[in-house]
Amino acid sequence: MLLLGKNVLLGVSGGIAAYKTPDLVRKLVAKGASVRVVLTSSAEHFVSPLSLQAVSGNTVSNDLLDPAAEAAMGHIELAKWADYLVIAPATANLLAKMANGIADDLLTTLYLASVAKTVVAPAMNQQMWQAASVKRNIALLSGDGVEFIGPAAGEQACGDVGPGRMVEPQDIADYIDNITEVEQTLSGKTVLITAGPTREAIDPVRYISNHSSGKMGYALASAAKAAGANVVLVSGPVSLSPPAGVERVNVDSAQSMHDAVMAKVNDADIFIACAAVADYRAIDQAENKIKKTSDELTLTFTKNPDILKDVAALPKAPFTLGFAAESQKVEHYARGKLEKKKLNMIAANDISIQGLGFNSDQNALHVFWPEGDKVLSADSKTNLAHTLISLMASHYNNK
Ligand code: PMT
DSSP states (O other): OTTTTOEEEEEEOSSGGGGGHHHHHHHHHHTTOEEEEEEOTTGGGTSOHHHHHHHHSSOOBOOTTOHHHHHHSOHHHHHHHOSEEEEEEEOHHHHHHHHTTOOOSHHHHHHHHOOSEEEEEEOOOHHHHTOHHHHHHHHHHHHTTOEEOOOEEEEOTTSOEEEEEOOOHHHHHHHHHHHHHHTTTTTTOEEEEEESBOOEESSSSOEEOOOOOSHHHHHHHHHHHHTTOEEEEEEOSOSOOOOTTOEEEEOOSHHHHHHHHHHHGGGOSEEEEOSBOOSEEESSOOSSOOOOOSSOOOOOEEEOOOHHHHHHTSTTOOEEEEEEEESSSHHHHHHHHHHHTTOSEEEEEETTSTTBSTTSSEEEEEEEETTEEEEEEEEEHHHHHHHHHHHHHHHHHHO
C-alpha cells in the first residue's frame, strides 16, 4: 500500500485498450490511491466517463473549456494535485503531442502544467509502434524524464501480432506502487543486464537453446530504469520489446553475448547476469544442413566462456549480481556460485517449481550475499524485479 494517500491523475487517450481503464482505476484505488480521470475526446468512444466516475468516486474531466469542471477543480489545480500522472493507454498521436509541447486539450495541457512523475503505457498497432517518428517521440519523452511501461507483445485487436498491446492494469498499478519505493536510488549509474536465452548453432538451420523468455531480465531493465539508471540490455533472441529508454543490444550465441558485454562493461557500475547462457556449444558447426543419413548422430561440445565470471574477474569489476537457476540443493549451489565466481550478490530460483522461473510471468527468488540472504516469495516478475533492484541498490550504495 505504498500508494496510500497518493494522488494519481489517470489520462486516457483513444485506443481500444481504454476499455480496461475502469479495472486500472479499481486496482489503483485498492492500493490506497485517490484517482481522478481525464479523458481525451476520442477515448470516450471506447470507455464511458460514467463507469470511470463510478469506480474512481470522482467526476471525470474531458474538456479544457468546461466552466462547471473548472469551477470544481481548475486544470492548474488538478495538475498540482497529482503526485503521479499515469497515461494509459497512450496513442501514437498523444505521444507526438506530448513530445512536441502541444497542449490542445485538457490532457496535454495537464501534462505540460504538471511536475508530477509521468508514467506512460503506450498502446497502438505493432507497425505504428515501430515507426521511426514514434521511436523519436519516445526518445524525446524519455529524455524529458517520462517513464514508459510496455508495450507488451501479442495478438492485437486489429489481428496483427507483435509489440503494441497496453500492459495489463495489474502490472501498471504494481509499477506505480513500486516506483514510490525505488525512486531514483540508481540515479546517474549505468546498469548492464543480460537477458533471455542464447542459441548455439549446430548447422545453418538448427540450434540448441533453452526456455528463457527474457521476461525476468526485461523486468529488471525496466525496474533499473525506473530507479533512475542508464540501462543497457544485452538480449538473446526473445519476442519482447525493450523497455522505453533502455538501450538494447541484440545477440544470439553465448560468444556474441560475451563480446557485447565486454564491449559495454567498462562503462557499467553494475552488472546483472539474468540470461540463461548455454554452457556448451558444438565444436564444429556444419557448413550445410546435416542430412539424416545415419541412425545416430553424435555431436561434441566445448565449454562457452562464462560471462559473469569474466566480468567479476576484471581489475575494475562493476558490482555483480548473478542468477542461479537450480532444480535441487538451491542454497548450496547458489552459495557455491556466489563464492566461486566472486560475486557481490546472487539471486537463486528453484526452476523445479511449476509456474515459476522459465517462461512464466511469476517467479520466486532467494537472494544471497556474503554476509546474508533474503527470501523474495512468489510474485509477478515485475514486482520481484523492483524489490530485487531496490535490495541490490541498497547494497551497492552502502558498498
Ligand atoms: O527469461 P525468463 O523466462 O524470464 O526466465 C528467467 C530465468 C529463469 C532464466 C532467470 O531467472 C535465471 O535464473 N537466469 C539465469 C539462468 C542460468 O543460466 O543460471 P546458471 O545457474 O546456469 O548460471 C549462473 C549465472 O552465470 C547466471 O547469472 C548466468 O547468467 C551466468 N552465466 C552462465 C553461463 C555462462 N556461460 N555465462 C554466464 O554469464
